[in-house]
Amino acid sequence: xxxxxxMVLSKFEEVFGDGKDVKAYxxxxxxxxxxEHTDYNxxxxxxxxxxxxxxxxxxxxxxxxLRFFSMNFEELGVVExxxxxxxxxxxxxWTAYPMGVMWAxxxxxxxxxxxxxxxxxxxxxxxxxLSSSASVEVLxxxxxxxxxxxxxxxxxxxxxxxxxxxxxxxxxxxIMDQFAIAMGKKDxxxxxxxxxxxxxxxxxxxxxxxxxxxxxxxxxxxGDSKYNERRSECEMALSELQKVVDIxxxxxxxxxxxxxxxxxxxxxxxxxxxxxxxxxxQRTLKAVKALRAGDLEEFGRxxxxxxxxxRDDYEVTGPELDALVEAAWKVPGVIGSRMTGAGxxxxxxxxxxxxxxQSFIQSVGEAYEKKIGYAATFYVVEIGDGPxxxx
Ligand code: GLA
Numbered sequence: 001x002x003x004x005x006x007m008v009l010s011k012f013e014e015v016f017g018d019g020k021d022v023k024a025y026x027x028x029x030x031x032x033x034x035x036e037h038t039d040y041n042x043x044x045x046x047x048x049x050x051x052x053x054x055x056x057x058x059x060x061x062x063x064x065x066l067r068f069f070s071m072n073f074e075e076l077g078v079v080e081x082x083x084x085x086x087x088x089x090x091x092x093x094w095t096a097y098p099m100g101v102m103w104a105x106x107x108x109x110x111x112x113x114x115x116x117x118x119x120x121x122x123x124x125x126x127x128x129x130l131s132s133s134a135s136v137e138v139l140x141x142x143x144x145x146x147x148x149x150x151x152x153x154x155x156x157x158x159x160x161x162x163x164x165x166x167x168x169x170x171x172x173x174x175i176m177d178q179f180a181i182a183m184g185k186k187d188x189x190x191x192x193x194x195x196x197x198x199x200x201x202x203x204x205x206x207x208x209x210x211x212x213x214x215x216x217x218x219x220x221x222x223g224d225s226k227y228n229e230r231r232s233e234c235e236m237a238l239s240e241l242q243k244v245v246d247i248x249x250x251x252x253x254x255x256x257x258x259x260x261x262x263x264x265x266x267x268x269x270x271x272x273x274x275x276x277x278x279x280x281x282q283r284t285l286k287a288v289k290a291l292r293a294g295d296l297e298e299f300g301r302x303x304x305x306x307x308x309x310x311r312d313d314y315e316v317t318g319p320e321l322d323a324l325v326e327a328a329w330k331v332p333g334v335i336g337s338r339m340t341g342a343g344x345x346x347x348x349x350x351x352x353x354x355x356x357x358q359s360f361i362q363s364v365g366e367a368y369e370k371k372i373g374y375a376a377t378f379y380v381v382e383i384g385d386g387p388x389x390x391x
Contacts, residue, residue: 004055004121005390008071012057012119015069015078021059024390025146027139028053029124030131030180031213031349031381032340033189034299034306035284037314039174041234042195042249043281046288047176048204049184051384054122054135058143061115066102068095071121083115088168094120097133100168101140104160110150118143125377128215129339129346133169134177137161141182142387154386155197158182172228184386191288195251202288204383209296209335212352214328214364215377216320218345227342230273230316237274240265250277276313280306300336300351304329307338307348316343320372324348327367331360 001009005024013019028049035045061067064083070076072094079095086103098120102112120139124132141157144150152160161178165171175197180190188201238250244264247253253261258278265271283302290298307325311317317325321339325348328337333356340349352360361378368376 008055008057008119008121011069011071011121012059012117015119016059016067016117022057023059023146025056025058025139025143025387026053026390027056027135027142027387028181028184028384029122029135030177030184031211031347032176032180033211033349034280034287034303034338035176036280036306036310036338036340036343037230037234037316038251038277038281038284039176039192039194040172040231041238041277041281042251043277044251044284044288045176045180045192045194046189046202046284047180047192048189048383049181049386050124050130051382052123052130052379053181053384054120054124054132054139055390056139056143057119058147059117060147061117063115065115066099067115067117068098069119070094071119072126083112086168089170094136096169097136097164098140100164101137101161102144103168104164105141105144105150107163108160110144110148110152112144112148116143116147125215125217125347127346129341129343130213131177131181131341133165134161134173134181137164138178138181138387146389154182155179157387172231182386184384186385187383189383195249202291204291206296206351208354209351210354210357210380211383212350212357212360213340213347213379213381214324214350214368215347215379216324216345216368216372217374217376218318218320226316226344230314233270233273234277237265237270240270241274250274251281253278255279255282272313272315276309279309279313283309296335296351300334303336303338303349303351310339310343314343318344320345320368321348323368323371324364324376325350327364328360330367331363332356334360 032047066081068079158178192199287302333353335351337350
């Protein structure tokens, strides 16, 4: 048994009285390599699951109670609820994520016959843009499937997770995070068309380079960010464009067609938002093509361009992410660097030649602390599989 598993099992026993009949599960976090803020615009994304994520230890109860404990929020102690207490939009702490998924299962006719004791431990930094919440959602779905024998595919786990986040947690997120986590595959990124959910696995062979994540340590949640505002700006721009061109989403446009019709968007800010969505989708297509052709340098250039567009047109980076990425661009051996996830804080993702990783961490770390006043945290990550029983 791994040290981590022994640690969560003994914590379960300590918190919930005894450790009999428990089972442990794991769901990863994710990092998006390119294709940001395209998933709710009918565009493409290119994320991958990580080997870090969330472990859950679960045991069925004989009554309808739900008892939750997170080792990441120990100060909250055991949070009690029940299968009769689902209130969309009502739960204010981390338990809103597992509760939301249980509620979403029920909405689909999969009612839990009894309650659960559930302990979670995550080694993804919370609120960092690596999808700790989607990881908890997919993990909860995988636990319910296994504990109660519900017949749901991994892809459905992703859709249920997104549904719960949209309608229980009232965050209008797209499908990328839950999909990347539920469908994760070791050493592969997922090239997903969010308009159709068609996807392909693309092997990530970085030949002597590493994926390095730098966490700004500026916390944020999607609920308190401008995420929903960006989404409605894009929806409004789309409806203005639809008056002059026959499209279903911004993802239907290439750069040339966008520029031809962009004048139909009445407001400069909305035009910039839509421009990002269109160009970023096209960049994602080009990036995957470059990777397939073995052109990692081009992939890196497109990552850099993605950051510039997120900074200038979409305006979701902020001083912290800009400091991380702009410092990264100066380090020899950096192939590409950009913010990842929703933005407004969270992490950057960089592809760095192996021999440059140490100097990368040192120089970006120093530049960041000097500019922002506190330290960033660095993770050299590996691409891992989707949800599973944890052994
Ligand atoms: C968050 C959302 C995703 C996606 C990204 C931005 O992670 O949950 O659906 O929109 O932001 O690309």
